[in-house]
Amino acid sequence: MSALSFIRARHLLIAAALAFIALFLVLPLISVFFAALQKGLAAYGAAVVDPDALSAIRLTLLVAAIAVPLNIVFGVVAAWSIAKFDFPGKSLLVTFIDLPFSVSPVVAGLIFVLMFGAQGWFGTWLQDHDVQIIFAVPGIVLATIFVTFPFVARELIPLMSEQGRDDEEAALSLGASGLQTFLRVTLPNIRWGLLYGVLLCNARAMGEFGAVSVVSGHLRGITNTMPLHVEILYNEYNFVAAFAVASLLAMLALVTLVLKSIVEWRFGYHHGSARH
Amino acid sequence: MGLTLAWLSLIVLIPLSTVFIRSAGMGWADFLAAGFSPRAVAAYTVSFGTAFAAALVNAAFGLLTAWVIVRYDFPGKRVVNALIDLPFALPTAVAGIALTAIYAGNGWVGQFFEPLGIQLAYTPVGITLALIFIGLPFIVRSVEPVLEDMSAEVEEAALSLGANPWQVFARVILPAILPSLLTGFALAFARGVGEYGSVIFIAGNMPFKSEIAPLLIITQLEQYDYAGATAISTVMLVASFTVLLFINLIQAWSRQRMNG
Numbered sequence: 001m002s003a004l005s006f007i008r009a010r011h012l013l014i015a016a017a018l019a020f021i022a023l024f025l026v027l028p029l030i031s032v033f034f035a036a037l038q039k040g041l042a043a044y045g046a047a048v049v050d051p052d053a054l055s056a057i058r059l060t061l062l063v064a065a066i067a068v069p070l071n072i073v074f075g076v077v078a079a080w081s082i083a084k085f086d087f088p089g090k091s092l093l094v095t096f097i098d099l100p101f102s103v104s105p106v107v108a109g110l111i112f113v114l115m116f117g118a119q120g121w122f123g124t125w126l127q128d129h130d131v132q133i134i135f136a137v138p139g140i141v142l143a144t145i146f147v148t149f150p151f152v153a154r155e156l157i158p159l160m161s162e163q164g165r166d167d168e169e170a171a172l173s174l175g176a177s178g179l180q181t182f183l184r185v186t187l188p189n190i191r192w193g194l195l196y197g198v199l200l201c202n203a204r205a206m207g208e209f210g211a212v213s214v215v216s217g218h219l220r221g222i223t224n225t226m227p228l229h230v231e232i233l234y235n236e237y238n239f240v241a242a243f244a245v246a247s248l249l250a251m252l253a254l255v256t257l258v259l260k261s262i263v264e265w266r267f268g269y270h271h272g273s274a275r276h
Numbered sequence: 277m278g279l280t281l282a283w284l285s286l287i288v289l290i291p292l293s294t295v296f297i298r299s300a301g302m303g304w305a306d307f308l309a310a311g312f313s314p315r316a317v318a319a320y321t322v323s324f325g326t327a328f329a330a331a332l333v334n335a336a337f338g339l340l341t342a343w344v345i346v347r348y349d350f351p352g353k354r355v356v357n358a359l360i361d362l363p364f365a366l367p368t369a370v371a372g373i374a375l376t377a378i379y380a381g382n383g384w385v386g387q388f389f390e391p392l393g394i395q396l397a398y399t400p401v402g403i404t405l406a407l408i409f410i411g412l413p414f415i416v417r418s419v420e421p422v423l424e425d426m427s428a429e430v431e432e433a434a435l436s437l438g439a440n441p442w443q444v445f446a447r448v449i450l451p452a453i454l455p456s457l458l459t460g461f462a463l464a465f466a467r468g469v470g471e472y473g474s475v476i477f478i479a480g481n482m483p484f485k486s487e488i489a490p491l492l493i494i495t496q497l498e499q500y501d502y503a504g505a506t507a508i509s510t511v512m513l514v515a516s517f518t519v520l521l522f523i524n525l526i527q528a529w530s531r532q533r534m535n536g
Binding site for chain 1: 279280281283284287288289290291292294295298337340341343344345348350354356357358359360361362363364365366367368369370371373374375377378384385408409412441466469470471472473477489490491493494497500502505506509512513516517519520524
């Protein structure tokens, strides 16, 4: 094969890949903003500041504000104990932490209905004590924690295993306390991996649909998150409003991608696994 | 360690066990009747079939994309690389309504197929298109690191020894990336089988035709048919765990091959 035909083949491959990405990734993204602005900025603005939309935005922020920090704490603790200590059943534990990624979001919602719903294990007890979890905010938070469970841990386990425990042992032997060692040695070592995991965890927490849909009950203005609000508007054929709220979520996705890319390019962070 | 296990049990293991315990309490005959009713079997066929088809398309185009990103330089490469992860970052419901708008009969893409009598949205083809969107990054991100580790010298050596490009691909590149390609395929497939948000808007949701298994679970829950929903969930969980096992086997096989 001549050099010229190699260059031609290269251009052909690049063109094919770019066409595929344009058709399957870029086009849907553009269409969200296009449909949202179809009736002008006024209609767009009205959809975003609608009281139901605002309460959906508030609930989405609240759920993420609870679920993400909890997953950060768990992720760091889990990755720490897996990476820095040896114990039997370690690989099984890692598999269990990964489990929520393999479970359909709908099943993730169902399991909490089976536990806390009216017919669930704790259903009668909860009713007697007037505690509502399913079709209420606690259920949405629980389902969100479940689906975002592996993000931070998954990112940190390979990173912390690779770093070993030499740095920590040195710090401890020089007289640093456990907390000092964590704040001054461990945390700086893992910061970019942690940020990476948190970004993806947050995007999923704010965007989760299936699991939340099962436990929410779709009470407008009360248990509607932004993705659920998009669905309701869409099913009411209120397309401009549906795409307007969707465009806010699309912007969240874009911001996530930009920050993630900065972590990768600027700080040379190399993300370790393909699983999300 | 104790804290990790306690939190893991509370959030993941105990809730997941409810599905199996409920199913076990149903009795075998009832479980089969609910979990393998004709409508459920039709839904599995749609879910597994479309997920498989989408993973196949992604195996081809995901590999192509990873190859182009790793081996070639072109303007805008960084943006393209960042965009690959869009399906991970974009909420599924947003993807769902956007894809429906594009592939509907009057949509940007659908309008070209409508005159030919081909309907994309509201058919299993539409479901497959949505799952291609969702699954793409799994393949690209699985194959990419392996391609990066492969030196171009091996391919050049094969070419200089007279192999044609197709032979180089089949004999040199493919064997090296096969474990990662299979892993990516399995991840995309597993995600596709369970996917809900991006699919329901475009699916049409006709029982026996374009109804996916996750939607059937929700339908049965809304009708207070907890037994039916639980039985179908059990079948889906077993399928997910099988894929997980398959992925672990591939990785063990790949490690063994590297060491051997």
